[in-house]
Amino acid sequence: QKEVEQDPGPLSVPEGAIVSLNCTYSNSAFQYFMWYRQYSRKGPELLMYTYSSGNKEDGRFTAQVDKSSKYISLFIRDSQPSDSATYLCAMRALGQNFVFGPGTRLSVLP
Amino acid sequence: EPEVTQTPSHQVTQMGQEVILRCVPISNHLYFYWYRQILGQKVEFLVSFYNNEISEKSEIFDDQFSVERPDGSNFTLKIRSTKLEDSAMYFCASHVWGADLPGYTFGSGTRLTVV
Numbered sequence: 001q002k003e004v005e006q007d008p009g010p011l012s013v014p015e016g017a018i019v020s021l022n023c024t025y026s027n028s029a030f031q032y033f034m035w036y037r038q039y040s041r042k043g044p045e046l047l048m049y050t051y052s053s054g055n056k057e058d059g060r061f062t063a064q065v066d067k068s069s070k071y072i073s074l075f076i077r078d079s080q081p082s083d084s085a086t087y088l089c090a091m092r093a094l095g096q097n098f099v100f101g102p103g104t105r106l107s108v109l110p
Numbered sequence: 111e112p113e114v115t116q117t118p119s120h121q122v123t124q125m126g127q128e129v130i131l132r133c134v135p136i137s138n139h140l141y142f143y144w145y146r147q148i149l150g151q152k153v154e155f156l157v158s159f160y161n162n163e164i165s166e167k168s169e170i171f172d173d174q175f176s177v178e179r180p181d182g183s184n185f186t187l188k189i190r191s192t193k194l195e196d197s198a199m200y201f202c203a204s205h206v207w208g209a210d211l212p213g214y215t216f217g218s219g220t221r222l223t224v225v
Contacts, residue, residue: 036216043114043201043216044153088153097143097166098214102152 003027006089006101015110019076023089023101026070030091030099033065035074038086038103047087048074079108112136116202116217123192123224131187131220133202141205142185143214144177146170148198156200159185192224 006023013019021035031052036044048063050056050072056063062075072091076083089101115134123129135142144156157167159177176188185204189196199221203214 041199041219041221043116043203043218045216046214090153097155097158099155100153 004089004091004099004101006104008102008104010105010107012107012109013079015079015081015108017079017108019079019083019106019108021074021076021087021089021104021106023072023091024070025072025091025099027091027093027099028067028070029093029096030067030070031094032092033063033072034090034098035061035063036088036090036100037083038088040085044088044090079106081108081110083108112215114202114204114215114217116200116220118220119218120221121223123222125194125224126191129189129192129222131189131200131202131222133185133187133217134183135185135202135204136206136215137183139204139206139215141165141214142177142179143203143205144187145201145203145216146198147201147219148195153201156187189222192222194224197222197224 004025033050035048038044050063053065053067060077064073084107086103086105088103090098092098117132142159147153157171158165174190178186199219201219202217205214
């Protein structure tokens with residue numbers, strides 16, 4: 001089993017839709033969970049950060065972590081064409097380097 | 111907003127040649143990283159660097175790779191003898207301090223094409 005799994009997509013949604021992006025992982029030591037957005041030919045840009053389990057909201061974005069299920073989610077409300085990008089989850093254990101998921105490519109159609 | 115700057119944005123090199131990829135991390139950051147992303151694949155950790163020495167490296171980071179912080183502002187990745195499979199986007203990242211702060215700041219990357 002891969003350490004971090006993520007549906008590669010592509011995921012196409014109409015403008016205004018709610019988008020759900022997910023990652024599963026196998027390492028129960030992971031404590032820090034990130035979501036990065038990566039536009040084509042650009043570096044990853046940090047969107048959301050959560051520590052351990054729970055929810056975190058920032059504008060149109062909500063990150064959820066369920067450590068018991070080893071499952072994290074990113075929700076995007078009122079999606080916009082400018083949200084079209086690849087979304088990478090990343091996670092790590094204390095004192096360790098990040099492990100990235102392969103990314104989900106999202107297209108929001110006007 | 112502070113940025114991590116990488117140069118060049120695109121480099122084409124012949125197989126067997128040496129390349130140096132340059133990064134200027136955010137000025138008060140102390141931890142530096144190189145990651146690689148082969149086209150269509152996931153972002154992979156190469157090496158981390160702190161206090162002028164490598165703190166961790168992956169299996170990818172073999173003897174052909176080296177890193178240096180030559181002058182207190184630049185952070186370089188050298189590939190001694192490039193192979194076709196080294197073609198990828200190379201991202202530099204930096205981190206202010208402590209292993210427990212949220213995510214790194216990434217540069218925009220250098221696209222390396224080995225021909």
